[in-house]
Amino acid sequence: MVDKKYEYEPVLDQVFYRLLEKLAHHDTIKEYRKLERQIGEHDGLQRLVDDIKAQQKEMVRFDHYDKPNAYKEAKRLADEKQQQFDNHPLVIAYRESLVEANDLLQHVTNRLQKKVNDSLEKKLNQKEEGEK
Template sequence: MNVNEYHIESDINKELDKLIALLLQKEEIIAFQKAESKVEESKWVQDTIEQIKNKQRDLVNFEYYEKPEAYKKTLDELNALNKAIDENITVQQYRASLVEANEVVQFLFKQIQTEVDSITD
């Protein structure tokens, strides 16, 4: 990498840092970060996620060792855990904010792509 390339890359990184700082000020991103913190801080949510992971591992084992009754029972338990987590208001808020934040980021990427495409045409 020559000095000129390093300078260009350095400039791009500086501008990227500015863009990220602006993005972090967007209402949708702030809402997502708050919702994410609530999910991470929720003992119930974290415990339920861990139970779901354990049930999924159990399902694989029961299927491999051909234990259909244990498989069915565990599948029912897993479905109940998934339903409980899907109905949790904290998780619902997190998922909704994730969709909104993703839309903002996707819009930004599309704008960047459009600009890059117009330069290279």
């Protein structure tokens, strides 16, 4: 995906950055970022991630060399570690906060879209009225 650069009127840039700043200070976003940071700094969780990746690499290797029993054991261990990771209280809280943060951003996006569309429709109707 290509990252497009758009140029806006300076006033729109200012409003946009104020909105971003307000979102960054919203409790929902702050909680999400806090949990994200805690997971990244949690040695036990990072060890689990490393173990899962190692087991997945083993699975690929065992599959390549046609060792079905070793593959099954590596998969069992990877699944066990994944379940430990998924059931960790920090991960559960993080995923819940991620849903809340996404809901907030979706709400803001929908409101912005509605406001812009309503404004454009109003201007279009005024233009049509002026042409009659």
